[in-house]
Structure formats: C-alpha cells, structure tokens
Amino acid sequence: MTVKKEARLRGRFKEEIDSSVLSYVASLPFDWRLYKYDIEGSIAHAEMLAHQKIISPVEFRKIKDGLLAILKEIETVRFPFKTELQDIHMNIEGRLFEIIGDTAGKLHTARSRNDQVALDIRLFARASAMQSVKALQQLNAALVGIAGKNINVIMPGYTHLQQAQPVLFAHHMLAYFQMFSRDIERYYDCLVRINVLPLGSGALAGVPYPVDREFVAVKLGFDDVSENSIDAVSDRDFIIEFEAVASITMMHLSRLAEELIIWSTREFGFIEMGDAYSTSSSIMPQKKNPDVAELARGKSGRVYGHLLGMLAVMKGLPLAYNSDLQEDKEGFFDTIDTLLSSLQVMSGLVGSLKINPSRMKSAMNSYILATDVADYLVKKGLSFREAHGVVSRLVSYAAEANKELDELDLKEYKKFSPLFGQDVRNISLQKSIEARMSYGGTASQQVKKSLERAKGIVRSYETK
Ligand code: ARG
Numbered sequence: 001m002t003v004k005k006e007a008r009l010r011g012r013f014k015e016e017i018d019s020s021v022l023s024y025v026a027s028l029p030f031d032w033r034l035y036k037y038d039i040e041g042s043i044a045h046a047e048m049l050a051h052q053k054i055i056s057p058v059e060f061r062k063i064k065d066g067l068l069a070i071l072k073e074i075e076t077v078r079f080p081f082k083t084e085l086q087d088i089h090m091n092i093e094g095r096l097f098e099i100i101g102d103t104a105g106k107l108h109t110a111r112s113r114n115d116q117v118a119l120d121i122r123l124f125a126r127a128s129a130m131q132s133v134k135a136l137q138q139l140n141a142a143l144v145g146i147a148g149k150n151i152n153v154i155m156p157g158y159t160h161l162q163q164a165q166p167v168l169f170a171h172h173m174l175a176y177f178q179m180f181s182r183d184i185e186r187y188y189d190c191l192v193r194i195n196v197l198p199l200g201s202g203a204l205a206g207v208p209y210p211v212d213r214e215f216v217a218v219k220l221g222f223d224d225v226s227e228n229s230i231d232a233v234s235d236r237d238f239i240i241e242f243e244a245v246a247s248i249t250m251m252h253l254s255r256l257a258e259e260l261i262i263w264s265t266r267e268f269g270f271i272e273m274g275d276a277y278s279t280s281s282s283i284m285p286q287k288k289n290p291d292v293a294e295l296a297r298g299k300s301g302r303v304y305g306h307l308l309g310m311l312a313v314m315k316g317l318p319l320a321y322n323s324d325l326q327e328d329k330e331g332f333f334d335t336i337d338t339l340l341s342s343l344q345v346m347s348g349l350v351g352s353l354k355i356n357p358s359r360m361k362s363a364m365n366s367y368i369l370a371t372d373v374a375d376y377l378v379k380k381g382l383s384f385r386e387a388h389g390v391v392s393r394l395v396s397y398a399a400e401a402n403k404e405l406d407e408l409d410l411k412e413y414k415k416f417s418p419l420f421g422q423d424v425r426n427i428s429l430q431k432s433i434e435a436r437m438s439y440g441g442t443a444s445q446q447v448k449k450s451l452e453r454a455k456g457i458v459r460s461y462e463t464k
Contacts, residue, residue, distance in 0.1 A: 017084075027087045027326050033333060034088050035074050037123035039067045041116065042092070044219040045199060046107055054209050055106045063107050066100040067092070089113050089120075110211050112203035114233040114321040119199045121328065123220070125242055126194050128336045129187045135343035136184050136249070137461040140177050142350040144454045147173040151448065154429050155270065155360040156368055163368045166429045167442040169355065170451060177454050179252040186245040194238045197222040201229035204320035234320040236310065236328045243307040243332065246339045250300035253346055257293035260349065264290055269359040274352025277345070292349050296342045303338055306331035364429065366405035370395050372432045373405065373424065380419040390417045 010017070043064050050060035070092055073079040085091045090113075096104035147170035157167035197220065200206070200213040206229045213225045226232035263270035273290055281287035313327045370391050377387035394416045398405055406425065413420035437443035440450075 022084060022086070025086060025323070026083050027329065028081060028083050028085070028091060030330050030333060031088045031117075031326075032074075032081065032091075034117075034120040034124055034329075035092065036071070037120040037127075038088055038092055038116070039071050041119045041123065041199065041220065042107060043067055044216050045111055047219065048212055048215045049106070049109055049209075051215055052210050052212055054109055054211070059103050059106055062100045062103045063096070066096045066104065069099055070095050087113075087117075089116055110202070110207040110209040111199065112201075112233070114203050115199050115201040115229075117325075118201070118233050119197070119220075121236075121332070122194055122196070122198065122238065125238060125332075126191065129191050129194060129242065131336070131340055132246070132249070132343070133184050133187050135340050135347070136180050136187075137458070139343050139347040139350065140180050140184075140454075141458045141461070142347045143173050143177045143180070144451065144458050146350055146353060146355070147177070147451055148455070150355050150357070151451065152444070153355060153357040153360060154433060155357075156364045157442070163364060165371055165436075166364060166368055166432050168433060168444065168447050169357075169360065171442045171447045174447070174450055174454060176252065176256050180249070181457065183245065183249045183252060186248065187242075190238065190241045190245055192223070193241065195222050196224045196226050196232075198226045198232035201226060201232040204230050204233050230320045234317070234322075234325070236314060236325060239328050239332050240307065240310050240314070243303070243310055243335050246335050247300070247304050247307050249339060250296075250303045250342065253342055254297040254300040256350075257297040257346065260293045260353070261290045261297070264288075268363065270356055270363070272354040272356065273349060274354070277349040277352045292345050296346050299338050299342055303335050306335045361429075367395055367398075369405065369427050369429070369432055372427045372435065375435070376424055376427060377417060377419055380421075382417070382419060 046055065046060050046063045046067075049055040050057050055063075070079065073095070079091075079095065081091055082094065085094050093104065093107065096107065150173075151168070151170045153169040154166050155169045155172065156163040157165050157172070197213060197217040199216055200211050217223075217225050260271065260273070262268055264273055273288070273292075275288075277292050278288045279291045281289060309331050310328060313324055317324055373394070374384065374387040374391045377390060378384050382390070394408075394413070395405070397412070397416070398408055401408075405427075410420065410422060410424075413424060434443050434445075437446055439446065
C-alpha cells in the first residue's frame, strides 16, 4: 500500500512511499516533544536571516507570527499532526505553509534538518539538565531536613552489611547529600558541552549564506558556537554524557532506595515509610510494601540501558549525519522522564520517613565497640596491630561465654592484656561517636558543622 503524501521532499521519486516504510522511519510519535525548541530555534534563525538581509523584515514577521500561532495550536492540542510528514520539523514547516503560504519556504534557507535537529535536542538537553538539578536540590533538601531532625540519633554503621562502628544517623544521611551534590555538579559540568550552538552547520559542510551564528547563539542563550560543521551535525556525545550522569544519579538513588528497603523490614525496623509512599499487598493484609524505593532501584537498570544503547548506536557510524542518530531520542526522553520522576518520589519518600532510634540502638550489641577497645589499648601504649589481636581474642572469648563486653569483669579483661584498667568501662556508644572527631568523621561536632554547611548549600539553591 502506498500513501499520497506531501510532494515537497519527493520531487525526484517516481513512486509514493510505502506505508510500512513510513511508519518505520517516522519519528513524529516521539519527537513531537521537541516542538517548543524547534519553534524557538526557527524564530531565532529567521530573525538572524532578516538581520543579515537574507530575508526581508516583512518575511521574518510573517514567519515568526506563523510559528507562534503553531506553538499555540500545539499547546492547546489543536495542531493537525501528520505522521506522513515523518517528524516534528516537517510537521511544523508543513503547517507554516498552510498558515502563511509560500513565505514559509524561506525559513529553511541556510539550514538543514541535520543542524536543526541537533539544535533542538541540545535545547532539550539543556532544559533537562536544569530540571535534573532542581529535582536533585529537592532531594538534598529532604535529606538535610531528616538529618537535622534526628541529629542525635545513633545507628550501627556497616561494612559488608555487618555492624562495624556506631555512627550518627545524620552522618549516614549526609553521605547521600554529598553524592547528590556531586551529581548536581556533573549536570552543570556537562552543560558546558551541551550549551554549544550547532545551527549554521547546514547538512554537514556549512552554509553558503552570510549567516551570523553568534547572533543566533546569543538569542538562544548558547555560550559557544560549534567549531566544526561535520562534528556538530553528527555527534551525540553530549547525550551519552548526560545519560552517563543520569546513570550515576540513578545508581546513587538506587543505593539509597536499597537501604530504605532494608531498614523498613521487620528485621531491622529502623524506619517506617509514610503511608502515602507505600503500597499494600493484594493478598497479605499485614504488608506495607516499599514499592517506591523498589521501583527507583529497578528503574536505574533502564537508565543504564539507554546509556549502553546510545553508545552502541554511535560506535560504527561514519561521519557525518546518519539516520541511526534518530535513535537518540526515545532513550534520552525516557532517561529524563525516569530520572525526574524517580528523584521526585524519592524526595517525598525521604520526607515521609519516621525514624525509630530505639530500634537502631537495640540492634547494636557491645561488640560494635571492639575498635574502641583496641583504640583504648593503643592509648595505653600497645601498637594498633597488637591491640587488634588482643581485642579479637577478647571478643571471641565473650562470644563463647555468651556475654556482652560490659558483662566481663576486669579480671577477665586482664587475662588478655595487663593494660586493661577500670576505665575500660567508660567506653560507650556516645563516646565512640564523639571520639571520631577527625574532619569528616561522625563526632557530633563534625556532623553538626557539616549539617550547617549543607543547610547553607540548600539555602543557596533558591538563589541559583
Ligand atoms: N528525525 C530526524 C532525526 O531525528 C531529523 C533529521 C533528519 N535528517 C535527515 N537527513 N534525514 O534525526
């Protein structure tokens, strides 16, 4: 079956395009999302053409008014999308012909769809990076909030998911604040390479008109103009970079999700998730499922997938543009959608958490203070390695006797080292915390200072 379609691009063909081919090559079902950027870019381009006297001021006005009318049509869901026009660019141009007549044909002067689509996707990527930063800032505000509200709560710190040393719960939460702060930097960092104007590269070789690319760059808020036309239309490394940054963010989010899932089990009972952020089981009435966290963890997989997918799309492409590049969009759009929704619900989830300090405390036994006992012996003159040996024998003795360290009497201690004295009784969870006052450590003083710095950073988000 063939389709009667716009003849504009098919002048040299004798046959109409086959309908199966049309639906195969059409990107409209997904690239319609670029409409705003396409129109914004076209207006800036037309203005430059007028400024350079390549088109007349009257023609520019007609084109601009037509494009603004189209913008309104799309936003009020009145735009007649036509799949046979393949993509959003041809749809908008086609509609411009219908609205303003033949002047529409001047818009594509000194432009190709290749630099046009590169422009649109860069504008989209720029907006997405800013949205991601905002969403991360919200999450960080939630983390700082929960850390601040529970500043004195002690929990077991883990290595290998085995209890290691006590830490402040706030310290643990602020660890995530650091990860997400670095993610924010990463979006700003890739913005430097996203925010470069490709328009003016033409199909691949540049354009034979006296264009002013700087003019367009300023209009559209680009910091730079691409240096090489072949590169500008053919690379999508900025999308790959964005997807890599998004993958790192999702990895951090997934770790947080995993911890919240573990902590909300009956076995741990460290936290309870808010009802609004939990789901129930269709069969087991007692259950409160951590779906939000599970899905944030699960969705990290699809974002990694998009990164790998795009790397694979690009790896064998000769310069310059190839239609394979059209495959950049769905994965990219899904990356943004997944990232933003995950950040948003996880911020809400963190804000909804109820902390259970007594469960965190009762989950620990005295063995978590074994390092402190070793440090005690070091202060009495033993080398750390020797002290480590002494305490490891002491702990295994206590474990065999089924006793806590503070249930052993001094005589038993002394069997392992004559250096033990009455003051070994002073070792406590709180003392263990306060002893770790190295910069970045878990001592209350350090964590409070760190929290203040974090609060300052969160306050500065509003001004950015
Ligand atoms: N829909 C195309 C894309 O997403 C637009 C560019 C088409 N260019 C071309 N030479 N066929 O990449």
